[in-house]
Amino acid sequence: MDLAPPSPKTQASSLTVLGLESSCDETAAAILRRHATGEVEVLADLVLGQTEAHAPFGGVVPEIAARAHAEAIDGLAAAALQEAGLTLADMDGIAATSGPGLIGGVMAALMTAKGLALGAGKPLIAVNHLEGHALSPRLSQSAEFPYLLLLVSGGHTQLLIAEDVGVYHRLGSTIDDAAGEAFDKTAKVMGLGFPGGPALERCAARGDASRFDLPVPMKTKPGCDFSFAGLKTAARQIWDGLEQPGEQEKADLAASVQQAIARALAARSKRAMSLFRERYPGVIGPAPFIVAGGVAANGTVRSMLSETAAAEGFELIAPPMKWCTDNAAMIALAGLEHLARGQTDGLDAPARARWPLDASSAKLDPAIGSGRKGPKA
Numbered sequence: 058m059d060l061a062p063p064s065p066k067t068q069a070s071s072l073t074v075l076g077l078e079s080s081c082d083e084t085a086a087a088i089l090r091r092h093a094t095g096e097v098e099v100l101a102d103l104v105l106g107q108t109e110a111h112a113p114f115g116g117v118v119p120e121i122a123a124r125a126h127a128e129a130i131d132g133l134a135a136a137a138l139q140e141a142g143l144t145l146a147d148m149d150g151i152a153a154t155s156g157p158g159l160i161g162g163v164m165a166a167l168m169t170a171k172g173l174a175l176g177a178g179k180p181l182i183a184v185n186h187l188e189g190h191a192l193s194p195r196l197s198q199s200a201e202f203p204y205l206l207l208l209v210s211g212g213h214t215q216l217l218i219a220e221d222v223g224v225y226h227r228l229g230s231t232i233d234d235a236a237g238e239a240f241d242k243t244a245k246v247m248g249l250g251f252p253g254g255p256a257l258e259r260c261a262a263r264g265d266a267s268r269f270d271l272p273v274p275m276k277t278k279p280g281c282d283f284s285f286a287g288l289k290t291a292a293r294q295i296w297d298g299l300e301q302p303g304e305q306e307k308a309d310l311a312a313s314v315q316q317a318i319a320r321a322l323a324a325r326s327k328r329a330m331s332l333f334r335e336r337y338p339g340v341i342g343p344a345p346f347i348v349a350g351g352v353a354a355n356g357t358v359r360s361m362l363s364e365t366a367a368a369e370g371f372e373l374i375a376p377p378m379k380w381c382t383d384n385a386a387m388i389a390l391a392g393l394e395h396l397a398r399g400q401t402d403g404l405d406a407p408a409r410a411r412w413p414l415d416a417s418s419a420k421l422d423p424a425i426g427s428g429r430k431g432p433k434a
């Protein structure tokens with residue numbers, strides 16, 4: 058990232074940024090304006106999902122995702138400008154997710170942003186998708202730094218402290234599957250449909266969560282890392298052992314899996330809360346605990362996290378669902394924040410499949426956020 062002193066424009070007047078996102082299975086474009094007062098206004102916020110394209114395969118197919126992004130991204134950028142009643146000339150910068158994510162998909166938004174930035178003579182801001190999620194609560198409310206963040210999606214499961222824009226401390230992440238993957242893969246095994254998380258939650262609504270005894274992953278392990286592969290395997294073994302499972306057995310297994318995932322998330326969050334208190338003894342009163350990512354839509358997960366937060370003196374904040382899941386408003390916001398600090402990128406900014414938000418801490422202490430495959434993005 059190039060560092061330049063903030064121009065008078067970035068310090069004193071309003072800033073408008075076009076943000077583009079295509080790192081997984083949502084193509085998105087948004088336009089945000091930060092007024093001189095500091096108030097952020099969302100002028101356009103468009104998301105195009107690909108659920109139907111991937112449904113027959115029971116999961117996101119990278120090549121299908123990349124092609125769909127490539128087809129949609131420039132039209133969506135144009136539609137966002139039209140919705141905002143603006144042109145590229147009105148933008149102060151063009152921001153795009155440049156990782157981590159499915160590389161073919163990441164390239165769609167990043168290359169489009171480079172083309173637009175070059176053509177219109179505007180600065181490019183290459184945004185870390187995880188930073189978008191980390192800042193997303195600030196789209197809808199004034200979340201003061203520092204805050205604790207649990208990011209739980211199909212691709213990521215991490216606990217982070219957001220100390221300031223660009224300053225994140227990763228307390229832990231998954232060493233194998235993401236929590237959303239555990240929902241999706243279990244739902245696939247049980248034939249519940251795609252996307253698996255919501256399907257499994259619907260099925261679990263009729264079930265008895267105490268019926269099957271599933272391990273709560275990492276329960277006794279120190280630190281804040283997660284692991285969901287063992288739980289997924291245990292659920293599969295139970296499923297394979299059931300002879301012609303009926304609706305009730307299906308619902309009971311779904312409820313048991315959901316409860317084990319929610320318990321694991323709550324238990325690791327509890328540890329992170331005590332680390333947060335140790336690190337920031339000066340934060341008085343309920344500290345913000347933000348949960349973002351698609352899995353935050355799950356009712357059981359939310360209620361367990363909210364109980365844990367209340368017991369530990371934290372306030373659970375979940376951004377509105379549209380900003381909890383992948384969107385471009387959070388990418389435009391991260392872009393705005395960096396642009397305001399004079400941090401922009403050259404046209405050689407790479408697309409990255411992996412890009413840990415807190416690379417320095419993962420490097421210094423391999424136990425933080427590292428798995429068998431190295432630090433998870």
Ligand code: KG4
Nearest residue numbers: 210211212237254255350351352354355382
């Ligand atoms: O944040 P997101 O939309 O996309 C990324 O993965 O980046 O998250 C999608 C994940 C999927 O794994 C999906 O199954 C899960 O969030 N999910 C849920 C629910 N809604 C979405 N998991 C459990 N319960 C839900 N209600």
Ligand code: ZN
Nearest residue numbers: 190210382383
């Ligand atoms: Zn995401």
